[in-house]
Amino acid sequence: xxxxxxxxxxxxxxxxxxxxxxxxxxxxxxxxxxxxxxxxxxxxxxxxxxxxxxxxxxxxxxxxxxxxxxxxxxxxxxxxxxxxxxxxxxxxxxxxxxxxxxxxxxxxxxxxxxxxxxxxxxxxxxxxxxxxxxxxxxxxxxxxxxxxxxxxxxxxxxxxxxxxxxxxxxxxxxxxxxxxxxxxxxxxxxxxxxxxxxxxxxxxxxxxxxxxxxxxxxxxxxxxxxxxxxxxxxxxxxxxxxxxxxxxxxxxxxxxxxxxxxxxxxxxxxxxxxxxxxxxxxxxxxxxxxxxxxxxxxxxxx
Numbered sequence: 001x002x003x004x005x006x007x008x009x010x011x012x013x014x015x016x017x018x019x020x021x022x023x024x025x026x027x028x029x030x031x032x033x034x035x036x037x038x039x040x041x042x043x044x045x046x047x048x049x050x051x052x053x054x055x056x057x058x059x060x061x062x063x064x065x066x067x068x069x070x071x072x073x074x075x076x077x078x079x080x081x082x083x084x085x086x087x088x089x090x091x092x093x094x095x096x097x098x099x100x101x102x103x104x105x106x107x108x109x110x111x112x113x114x115x116x117x118x119x120x121x122x123x124x125x126x127x128x129x130x131x132x133x134x135x136x137x138x139x140x141x142x143x144x145x146x147x148x149x150x151x152x153x154x155x156x157x158x159x160x161x162x163x164x165x166x167x168x169x170x171x172x173x174x175x176x177x178x179x180x181x182x183x184x185x186x187x188x189x190x191x192x193x194x195x196x197x198x199x200x201x202x203x204x205x206x207x208x209x210x211x212x213x214x215x216x217x218x219x220x221x222x223x224x225x226x227x228x229x230x231x232x233x234x235x236x237x238x239x240x241x242x243x244x245x246x247x248x249x250x251x252x253x254x255x256x257x258x259x260x261x262x263x264x265x266x267x268x269x270x271x272x273x274x275x276x277x278x279x280x281x282x283x284x285x286x287x288x289x290x291x292x293x294x295x296x297x298x299x300x301x302x
Contacts, residue, residue, distance in 0.1 A: 097146075106172050107241075244292065
């Protein structure tokens, strides 16, 4: 038995006992064959699911911004590290018209396919296209035949379209703002999302207060806030995956540490500051594989 035998008989062998034991052995062998066949089927299913997940991840990645908008007096950059193949975070920096840039970053609760589906839906709705489905522009009868929808109204419309569903238990947080390239004023709404970080020559700080997350309160009021950005100023929109990243001692990275890191990198380019943050965040966490999506979108006035 220690050498691998499943059963044995002692001499003299009883024919009836032999038949019974052989039938039992046959049943074991048939069961092993069925288990092997089922495992092979599951392996094929897993391969197909992985192929589908990879395809969905490519589609989702294609909806993320490719190149930053090119404007004379502002620069934009971002960093994104999803925790799974499919992410609940999405963001964009979009040219609304000649004088305005729209910036948003949102975080859908949960992970996986369900979170990614809602994330993709929201990224399509938050499109600058002049169409009935766009939340960022509404058509008008007078030139220029459109009006930019104020950030607070965008959040209110999303709140109506995506009410809390006890079945899916999904919700999302959002920060959306419009940067006026002429006045360099950034008007934004923060709905249940971490407050943006405003970096100036005098230091860095969290800005404003957050309204409720989207969908929790049917008649929620979303407050629009504004920042006056000066040359050299930067504003950072980010997901809670950054300050909540844990180290081995189960200590969070924290907003304070994030502010301190961005302040130390204020004299390099936006892209270099985000690369420095990512490097320090990985060192803090001890791995490049985070437990939550990590995303940050930055804008700077030059």
